[in-house]
Amino acid sequence: MRRCLYVLLFVPLLSGCWSSKPIEELNIIVGSAVDKEEGNKLSSTLQYVVPAALQNNKGGGTAVKPYVNITEKGVSLEPIGWEMTLKKEGFIFGAHQKTIVIASDVAKELNLEELMDLHYRDVDIRGSANVFIAKGRASDTLELSDKSIPAMHINEIANQQLTTRLLKPVTLTDTFAKLESGTSFLMQQIVKTKKGEVKFDGAAIIKGKTGKMIGTFNKKEIEGINWLTGDSKSGTVKAYRSKKEHPVFFQLKTLDSEITPKVINGRISFDVKIKSDGRVAEYWNPHERPAFENKNVRSIEREAEKEVVRLVGNVVKKMQEEYKVDVAGFGSQLRIHYPRLWNEVKGDWDKTFSEAEVTYHADLTIQDYGMIGKKNTQN
Amino acid sequence: MNRLPADRISTSQTTIILINMMLAAGILTLPRVATEKMMTPDAWIAVIVGGLISMVIALIMVKLCEQYPDKTFYQYNQVIVGKTLGSIISLAVVFYFLLLAALEVRVMAETTGLFLLQGTPIWAIIMPFIWIGLYLTLGGINAVARLLEIIFPITVLFFIVVVFLGLKIFELDNLRPVLGMGIKPIIDGVPATALSYSGYEIILIIYMFMQNQEKAKKVVLIGIGVPLIFYTLTLVVIVGALSVEGVLSQTWPVLTFIRGYEITGLFFERFDSLLLVIWIMEIFSTFIVSYFAVAMGLAQVFKKDTKIFYWGVLPVVYLIAMTPKNINSLFAFGGWISKFGFVLFGTIPGLLLLLSYIRRKNT
Numbered sequence: 127m128r129r130c131l132y133v134l135l136f137v138p139l140l141s142g143c144w145s146s147k148p149i150e151e152l153n154i155i156v157g158s159a160v161d162k163e164e165g166n167k168l169s170s171t172l173q174y175v176v177p178a179a180l181q182n183n184k185g186g187g188t189a190v191k192p193y194v195n196i197t198e199k200g201v202s203l204e205p206i207g208w209e210m211t212l213k214k215e216g217f218i219f220g221a222h223q224k225t226i227v228i229a230s231d232v233a234k235e236l237n238l239e240e241l242m243d244l245h246y247r248d249v250d251i252r253g254s255a256n257v258f259i260a261k262g263r264a265s266d267t268l269e270l271s272d273k274s275i276p277a278m279h280i281n282e283i284a285n286q287q288l289t290t291r292l293l294k295p296v297t298l299t300d301t302f303a304k305l306e307s308g309t310s311f312l313m314q315q316i317v318k319t320k321k322g323e324v325k326f327d328g329a330a331i332i333k334g335k336t337g338k339m340i341g342t343f344n345k346k347e348i349e350g351i352n353w354l355t356g357d358s359k360s361g362t363v364k365a366y367r368s369k370k371e372h373p374v375f376f377q378l379k380t381l382d383s384e385i386t387p388k389v390i391n392g393r394i395s396f397d398v399k400i401k402s403d404g405r406v407a408e409y410w411n412p413h414e415r416p417a418f419e420n421k422n423v424r425s426i427e428r429e430a431e432k433e434v435v436r437l438v439g440n441v442v443k444k445m446q447e448e449y450k451v452d453v454a455g456f457g458s459q460l461r462i463h464y465p466r467l468w469n470e471v472k473g474d475w476d477k478t479f480s481e482a483e484v485t486y487h488a489d490l491t492i493q494d495y496g497m498i499g500k501k502n503t504q505n
Numbered sequence: 506m507n508r509l510p511a512d513r514i515s516t517s518q519t520t521i522i523l524i525n526m527m528l529a530a531g532i533l534t535l536p537r538v539a540t541e542k543m544m545t546p547d548a549w550i551a552v553i554v555g556g557l558i559s560m561v562i563a564l565i566m567v568k569l570c571e572q573y574p575d576k577t578f579y580q581y582n583q584v585i586v587g588k589t590l591g592s593i594i595s596l597a598v599v600f601y602f603l604l605l606a607a608l609e610v611r612v613m614a615e616t617t618g619l620f621l622l623q624g625t626p627i628w629a630i631i632m633p634f635i636w637i638g639l640y641l642t643l644g645g646i647n648a649v650a651r652l653l654e655i656i657f658p659i660t661v662l663f664f665i666v667v668v669f670l671g672l673k674i675f676e677l678d679n680l681r682p683v684l685g686m687g688i689k690p691i692i693d694g695v696p697a698t699a700l701s702y703s704g705y706e707i708i709l710i711i712y713m714f715m716q717n718q719e720k721a722k723k724v725v726l727i728g729i730g731v732p733l734i735f736y737t738l739t740l741v742v743i744v745g746a747l748s749v750e751g752v753l754s755q756t757w758p759v760l761t762f763i764r765g766y767e768i769t770g771l772f773f774e775r776f777d778s779l780l781l782v783i784w785i786m787e788i789f790s791t792f793i794v795s796y797f798a799v800a801m802g803l804a805q806v807f808k809k810d811t812k813i814f815y816w817g818v819l820p821v822v823y824l825i826a827m828t829p830k831n832i833n834s835l836f837a838f839g840g841w842i843s844k845f846g847f848v849l850f851g852t853i854p855g856l857l858l859l860l861s862y863i864r865r866k867n868t
Binding site for chain 1 (some may be wrong): 545620623678685686746747749765775
């Protein structure tokens with residue numbers, strides 16, 4: 127009798143998970159885009175994966191688009207989400223969202239921290255999703271001509287971060303920490319080309335205090351930023367003086383930078399030291415002097431160093447003069463080295479920074495020059 | 506209350522009970538709670554200081570226990586201060602453990618409901634949890650100790666792996682400067698961090714069961730030392746990854762941190778659910794040990810069979826666990842319990858020790 131009772135106790139467990147949702151019934155989202163609409167409204171586009179189509183494509187059958195984009199309008203993201211359930215069955219499942227694209231006209235008008243609140247708050251959405259700013263309509267970047275899933279595709283480019291011409295990926299967690307502390311920062315800008323490809327093109331400058339986008343940096347200026355912050359893993363820099371000369375390129379293998387703040391009589395200044403090891407990747411110069419001799423290597427290094435200092439100097443000048451923001455972590459170094467002074471100046475740091483003097487030192491080392499070290503200069 | 510030989514626990518088992526008792530739900534919010542009072546990245550230093558203070562208090566407790574090696578705290582306090590006052594102290598301690606057990610149950614249900622079993626009613630999460638706890642504690646201290654021996658390596662291993670995988674988003678600059686604002690923030694932060702060690706007071710009750718009681722000092726030092734390392738590691742990595750400002754606004758900073766990175770190429774890409782599932786075991790261990798302390802305390806105060814209390818207290822735990830209306834009252838409840846425990850165990854063992862010395866001298 128007693129044994130029977132025990133067995134009965136376990137019967138409820140047979141029904142399985144209480145709140146289980148069959149995976150086929152979930153609308154798994156991989157990306158989303160936010161755009162501006164008329165009448166102070168927003169529109170949000172969610173990219174759902176179609177698991178069935180993914181399988182078909184693998185088998186070489188008829189190619190079906192592996193994703194569906196759905197767009198709705200509303201005043202903020204939460205009501206838009208519910209509006210979508212009027213169009214498509216099933217719950218919106220955000221746990222696999224990898225890419226969030228915000229149109230630049232939205233970013234210019236709204237405080238990002240307010241706009242993204244749902245993403246920060248929701249327990250499903252993870253902080254590891256990357257956030258981008260779109261030139262033009264954001265939803266366009268989620269509708270590309272090739273057959274891969276656009277959200278995944280964009281995310282892949284960002285995470286590989288192959289060149290100095292794109293930024294280190296900015297995740298939801300990053301943006302939240304920056305906005306909370308009122309630090310200005312950069313976000314990768316993407317654009318859909320006429321051919322229907324996505325291209326990483328420049329960076330949007332977000333002012334920490336207002337949380338709004340105040341301008342852009344182009345790809346060249348991003349190079350400067352990357353050399354300044356040391357955030358790149360690979361990329362190249364030119365090592366020749368003028369257009370008249372033939373191209374020579376330094377390819378970086380390691381990059382390290384250090385910003386040191388100095389305070390003399392209350393005046394704040396910074397010294398930037400950049401160190402990089404790399405190789406000669408391309409050398410068109412018909413009069414190439416043999417790289418087997420170290421002094422010739424040194425002269426290429428010197429050209430590349432000048433270019434790095436120029437790139438970095440340019441972008442810092444733009445930060446200080448045109449936008450009056452610090453997006454490269456100068457403030458963070460001041461906080462570390464002079465915490466008490468930082469407490470005094472942090473309230474209006476962007477302005478204080480724009481008056482600080484910055485000096486640069488680049489130290490590039492060419493470790494090798496590939497398979498050829500010399501060309502016949504007689505021809 | 507004659508103890509049976511089967512009820513003895515080894516030195517390592519005692520240490521593990523102590524560690525498991527301390528590591529609980531608190532760690533999930535620790536980075537925020539510790540940083541809140543300080544506003545500098547130095548919380549990890551405060552947590553070390555808090556641990557050292559806890560070690561001192563724990564050594565006082567051991568000293569007290571050594572005076573009465575064959576009695577539990579519930580029994581010998583009556584010898585020291587008399588029957589009535591002793592019973593009152595015992596009941597206060599029982600009350601503390603009861604609240605702690607209920608708190609752990611509720612936090613477990615809250616995080617599970619939020620992250621793992623969305624939509625499952627809270628009672629359906631709590632009931633199996635406490636029933637299994639009941640089943641285990643009915644087996645006595647030895648069964649509890651053996652289960653904790655299994656839980657301990659699993660939870661510690663997973664936690665450390667998950668924290669280290671997150672080094673990808675760790676930035677040393679977020680932890681600098683060290684002591685930039687001097688010692689003052691550390692002093693402000695120590696009380697909050699000292700509270701996170703609550704749980705070592707269980708030594709008052711399990712000391713009697715120890716096989717080698719002379720090793721009790723070592724037990725508490727190691728027992729607190731392990732959580733100390735754990736907490737320090739957690740604070741260093743999480744404040745380093747999320748920055749001071751980032752930590753302050755997160756409800757569950759540890760979970761936010763784990764959701765902040767992805768590891769591609771491994772079997773799992775994401776680790777938050779995994780950690781939570783594993784960590785439930787740690788919460789469970791705190792629950793059962795507290796529960797054990799409650800039932801035993803009541804049995805020894807009222808001189809009745811322990812089994813009655815095991816069965817009788819269970820609904821009370823459930824009711825108390827369901828009292829906090831929302832997450833804020835739950836956090837407030839947790840803070841209040843820690844403070845209550847800190848006052849209770851920070852003062853009473855020391856006073857009792859003093860009294861017992863005086864008593865010895867007089868006789």
